[in-house]
Amino acid sequence: xxxxxxxxxxxxxxxLYCEECGQPLKSDEPSATLPTKQLEVSPDDYAAHATWGTAxxxxxxxxxxxxxxxxxxxxxxxxxxxxxxxxxxxxxQKPDLDLTPYGALEKGVSRIHAAxxxxxxxxxxxxxxxxxxxxxxxxxLVPNQPRVLRxxxxxxxxxxxxxIYFKPQH
Amino acid sequence: MxxxxxxxxxxxxxxxxxxxxxxxxxxxxxxxxxxxxxPNKGAVAQLQDINVAYNLLSEPDKRERYxxxxxxxxxxxxxxxxxVTPSKRSLAPMPEPQVVYMLVEILPDPRAREQQEVVTRxxxxxxxxxxDRSNSMNGVRLERVKVAAHQIVDQLxxxxxxxxxxxxxxxxxxxxxxSVQDKAQLKAHISMMSASGGTEIFKGLAAGIEQNRQFLAPxxxxxxxxxxxxxxxxxxxxxxxxxxxxxxxxMIVSAMGLxxxxxxxxxxxxxxxSGGACAYIKSPSSVVQFLNDHVRSLVNVFVExxxxxxxxxADVRLETAFKLAPNSQPLSVEEPSLALGNLPLNxxxxxxxxxxxxxxxxxxxxxxxxxxxxxxxxxxxxxRFQALSDFSIGISRNAEQEETPAALLDALGKLxxxxxxxxxxxxxxxGDIQEATRRLENLATRLFERGQDELGQQALAEAQQVAYTSxxxxxxxxxxxxxxxxxxxxxxxxxxxxx
Numbered sequence: 004x005x006x007x008x009x010x011x012x013x014x015x016x017x018x019l020y021c022e023e024c025g026q027p028l029k030s031d032e033p034s035a036t037l038p039t040k041q042l043e044v045s046p047d048d049y050a051a052h053a054t055w056g057t058a059x060x061x062x063x064x065x066x067x068x069x070x071x072x073x074x075x076x077x078x079x080x081x082x083x084x085x086x087x088x089x090x091x092x093x094x095x096q097k098p099d100l101d102l103t104p105y106g107a108l109e110k111g112v113s114r115i116h117a118a119x120x121x122x123x124x125x126x127x128x129x130x131x132x133x134x135x136x137x138x139x140x141x142x143x144l145v146p147n148q149p150r151v152l153r154x155x156x157x158x159x160x161x162x163x164x165x166x167i168y169f170k171p172q173h
Numbered sequence: 174m175x176x177x178x179x180x181x182x183x184x185x186x187x188x189x190x191x192x193x194x195x196x197x198x199x200x201x202x203x204x205x206x207x208x209x210x211x212p213n214k215g216a217v218a219q220l221q222d223i224n225v226a227y228n229l230l231s232e233p234d235k236r237e238r239y240x241x242x243x244x245x246x247x248x249x250x251x252x253x254x255x256x257v258t259p260s261k262r263s264l265a266p267m268p269e270p271q272v273v274y275m276l277v278e279i280l281p282d283p284r285a286r287e288q289q290e291v292v293t294r295x296x297x298x299x300x301x302x303x304x305d306r307s308n309s310m311n312g313v314r315l316e317r318v319k320v321a322a323h324q325i326v327d328q329l330x331x332x333x334x335x336x337x338x339x340x341x342x343x344x345x346x347x348x349x350x351x352s353v354q355d356k357a358q359l360k361a362h363i364s365m366m367s368a369s370g371g372t373e374i375f376k377g378l379a380a381g382i383e384q385n386r387q388f389l390a391p392x393x394x395x396x397x398x399x400x401x402x403x404x405x406x407x408x409x410x411x412x413x414x415x416x417x418x419x420x421x422x423x424m425i426v427s428a429m430g431l432x433x434x435x436x437x438x439x440x441x442x443x444x445x446x447s448g449g450a451c452a453y454i455k456s457p458s459s460v461v462q463f464l465n466d467h468v469r470s471l472v473n474v475f476v477e478x479x480x481x482x483x484x485x486x487a488d489v490r491l492e493t494a495f496k497l498a499p500n501s502q503p504l505s506v507e508e509p510s511l512a513l514g515n516l517p518l519n520x521x522x523x524x525x526x527x528x529x530x531x532x533x534x535x536x537x538x539x540x541x542x543x544x545x546x547x548x549x550x551x552x553x554x555x556x557r558f559q560a561l562s563d564f565s566i567g568i569s570r571n572a573e574q575e576e577t578p579a580a581l582l583d584a585l586g587k588l589x590x591x592x593x594x595x596x597x598x599x600x601x602x603x604g605d606i607q608e609a610t611r612r613l614e615n616l617a618t619r620l621f622e623r624g625q626d627e628l629g630q631q632a633l634a635e636a637q638q639v640a641y642t643s644x645x646x647x648x649x650x651x652x653x654x655x656x657x658x659x660x661x662x663x664x665x666x667x668x669x670x671x672x
Contacts, residue, residue, distance in 0.1 A: 004269060010615075015529075017272030019260065019577060020589040022596070023612070025619040027586065145618055148611070 006058065011125060011151045024148075057153040060126050063172040066119070070105045071164040078170070081121045086131070087160060088116040102163065111135040111161030117144075119152065126152040135161035177557040178547075180226030180239065185563070188240075192231065199227040205540070211487040218509035219484040219543060247554050251282040251292075253476055253516070255546045255560035258578050263567040266534040272492075273530055275564065276581045279513070279522040279546050281475045288552075292518050295552040296474045298333040299393040300325075301350070303381035304366070305401040305431075306339045311368035314402060314431060317457040321464040322363045328468055329353045334393070336384035337363060340377025341370030350384045374401060375408035375415070378426070382419045391549050391556050394474045394515065395424045398467065399443070400460075402431040409439045413446060420447035423478055425514055427467065429454055433648040437655075441503065448478070448512030450500045453655035470499065475518040476558075479548035482510040485528060489541055493527045495591075497584055501661040516548070525584055534568045541566055584661065590619055591657040594632075597639075598650065606643050610636045616653070628656050 005014045005028050012023035020027055068077040079085070079100065088098030089107035094114050102112050113133035120127045127149035130137035137144045138159035144150055152158075154169040181188050184198045205211070206220040230236050260274040285292050302325070304318055322337065329335055336350035337359075347362050381397050389395050397419070405412070416426045427449035428440035437453070444451035454463050483506075485491050494504040494511055499520040504511045516522045528541065541564050549556035593616040600609035613636035620629035635649040645653075 015272050016267055016269055017260070017274075019274070019582060019585050022589070022592060024615040025589045025593050027582075145614065148614070 006151070008058075008153075009150055011058075011122075011127060011149065057155065058125055058151050060121070060124060060169055061171050065170045065172065066126070067168040067170050069166040069168070070102075071166075073105055081119050081126060083121060085119045085121075086115055087118065088112060088114050088131075090114075102160070105163065107160075107163060110163040112163055113161070116160045117158075120149060128152045128158060133160065176225060176229070178222060178226075178559050179243075180229050182559075182561055183222050183226040184230065186230075190230075195227065195230050199223065199231075205486055206484055211485075213483075213485050213489075213491055214507060214509050215482050215491065216484040216487075218482055219545065249550075249555070249558070250553050251285045251475075251550050252558060253282060253546070253548065253550065253560060254280040255544065255562050256280065257544060257562050257564055258581055259564065259566065260577050260581055261566065261572075261575055263569055263572040263575070264530065264534065265570055265572040266536065266568060267532060269532050270529050271532075273528045273541070273566070274581060274585060275526040275528065275542075276578070276584060277481065277524045277526060277544060277546075279476070279479065279481075279516060279548075279560075281516060281518055281520075282550075285475055285518060285552065289518060292475055292552045293473060295392070296472060297393050297551075298329065298335075298468075298471055299350075299385060299388045299390070299395045300329070300333065300468065300471070301336045301338065301381045301385040301397045303338045303340065303377045303397060303399045305341075305372060305374075305377070305403065306366050306368050307341045307370055307372040307403055308368055309372075309402050309432075309434070314457045314460075315366060315368050317460040318400065319363055319366060321461040323360050324461060324465050325468050326353070326356050326359050326363070328465065328472070329356075334388040335359065336381070338377055338381040338384060339366055340373060340380070341368075342373050342376075343370075344373075344376040344380035346380055346384060350387045372401060372403035372405050373408065374399070374405035375412050378412055378415055382415065382424060382426075385419075385424050386422065389423055391423060392551055394471050394477050394551070396449075396471055396515075397424055397426045398464065399426060399428045399440075400431060400464070401429075401435055401440075403434055404436050405439075409436070412439070413442050416443040417446045420512055425449045425478070425512075427451070429463065429467075430651075431457065431460065433651055437651055442505075444502060445505050446508065446512060448480075448514035450502060450514070453651050455652070470517055471515070473517040473519065474515045474551060476516040476522075476548040476550055477556075479513040479516055479522060479546065480510045481513055481524060482545045482547070483526065483542055484545075485542040486540055488531045490529045491526060491542070492529055495525045495588060495661075496522070497525055497588075497661050498523045498663050501658045510547075513546075513548075523584070525581075525588060536568050536570060538565060538567050540564070587657075587661045590616060590623075590660060591654075593619065594653045594657050597635075598645065598654075601639060601643070601645055604643070606639060609639050613639060616657075620657075623660075625660070628653070631656075 007021035009026045010024040012021055014021055065078050065080045086098045087100045089103045089112050090097050090101045091114050115131045116133040117137045118129050118131055129149045130144040130146045132146045139150050140157055156167045158165055186194050186198050202223045206216040208217050229239055256278040258276040333353050334350055335353050337348040339345050339347055385397050426443055426447040428443045429452045430440050431454045441451045454460055483491050491506050494506050496502045496504055513522055544562045547559040550558050593612055597609050597612035613632050617629045617632035631652055635645050638646050
């Protein structure tokens with residue numbers, strides 16, 4: 004199985020383009036190429052690990068978010084949807100993660116800017132139609148189209164730059 | 174016994190092979206292709222030929238007679254070349270099935286290009302136009318069709334054969350099949366067309382095929398062009414089986430839809446089963462150019478009635494097939510062989526095949542499929558010719574990472590756009606509006622990336638259309654389908670585009 008790095012669609016092994024979003028699937032990404040000996044042990048587990056790589060978000064893990072030019076990283080456990088934005092007295096909707104203390108207003112973060120979705124084993128980042136856009140590793144996201152979030156990714160909300168790390172719970 | 178292929182090649186044995194070798198080769202083939210174990214349509218067809226070859230070569234008398242006959246055959250002037258490029262030459266065994274692509278190209282003999290005049294002279298046309306004159310064609314549409322037909326008459330040579338059938342609720346043969354002598358008279362007949370009544374494609378198509386059949390010959394380009402702007406009701410299946418039968422006799426049907434009210438799936442199927450082209454003509458103003466370009470592509474034909482038979486091994490599936498060039502057209506893997514139409518002298522026919530190979534492959538070197546391309550080389554005295562290619566891959570746990578061949582990657586990238594459009598449409602049909610909208614937006618993004626801004630805008634417009642009305646617009650749907658498909662066909666060589 005080949006998981007599309009852009010939309011997390013599960014493509015069949017051997018596909019060269021994602022059938023869901025049309026992006027090329029890189030052949031040098033690790034895929035489930037297994038020695039048969041290990042296969043006999045537990046094919047499913049091993050296959051899953053081999054394909055997911057840095058995109059796998061373990062149960063009970065937490066996200067560490069390093070916002071540039073700040074000292075204290077944010078740590079939180081995403082459940083379902085985590086909305087990133089800035090809180091504002093006039094608006095009715097509040098974000099789950101308020102970035103006002105990190106200069107969100109000056110850096111052009113929208114009130115409801117982006118969201119991190121948690122599915123079983125992965126996280127996806129979605130732009131919620133923000134004014135100044137959401138970038139993932141330098142690529143601007145199309146609003147409302149989820150992209151897989153990996154350990155070590157750089158995200159940018161307006162001009163606010165942050166790095167995302169996964170912290171497994173022991 | 175008359176056979177139109179080389180039995181030694183089909184069995185894969187040398188011309189001095191012993192009886193034991195022949196028996197062995199036959200047994201191997203049966204094991205590989207028999208329908209008890211191999212569900213692929215192409216396997217059955219190829220096994221029939223192998224059985225014929227075996228019956229011929231296993232009996233010394235027959236074999237000797239064949240050898241004598243073969244010696245007397247005239248030297249073939251020209252061949253064509255079958256070239257196969259797989260996405261991977263070696264595979265690692267996987268715990269799951271995997272997909273392998275294959276780019277199949279059929280190229281005219283390089284010697285033929287040097288003798289273009291000889292070849293072109295041999296490419297004589299037997300052309301039938303089947304033209305819709307239902308009420309909806311009234312006015313500018315019919316007028317443009319007349320102009321187009323006039324220009325086609327001008328293009329023809331004296332030894333070409335030409336016929337015209339018009340249809341509404343009935344079919345009229347306005348020009349019975351005849352050699353092109355008096356062009357002015359032919360044009361006068363065409364000018365008298367007038368529009369009225371409904372659209373019954375079956376009657377028109379049947380009459381057209383009957384006209385074409387009168388001069389049907391293996392040394393001619395026997396081609397029928399059907400042009401309609403409407404839907405036919407209740408006779409679509411009969412039309413398709415008619416086209417299939419015509420194809421088996423050696424005729425090719427191309428279908429052109431004008432405007433946005435015709436049934437694209439239906440016309441597509443007619444073209445697919447016979448090896449013709451299906452085209453969408455957006456507005457009457459482009460009818461003249463469209464038809465003329467199509468006829469021009471027919472006067473340069475090097476191979477006519479090209480067929481590709483694909484016989485995968487029993488555990489391999491041929492999943493999809495798509496013709497990329499000279500014109501792009503989906504192919505049906507349900508047929509025993511893929512109808513590829515004609516190959517003009519200065520073009521290449523290329524087809525993209527998608528196979529699935531099973532999980533947990535045994536290590537070693539194994540065959541995947543046998544491909545046979547067959548067609549009539551019009552410039553040869555004995556036009557029948559076939560080229561054969563056996564495709565094998567290595568299976569190894571440490572299979573090397575390979576670069577995917579650029580031509581294959583490029584073709585597949587473009588085909589992905591067409592498939593996205595298809596998948597969006599499937600989602601609309603199954604009522605999954607959210608999914609359909611997302612796929613259309615994805616398609617738009619990919620189109621913008623490729624600099625196809627106009628088409629990208631169209632995809633976005635359709636995404637909105639779907640979100641509001643839960644269906645695609647007739648016009649937008651056809652535009653996306655045929656224009657994403659059009660991206661697949663490489664541009665014609667400059668030598669051809671000069672009119």
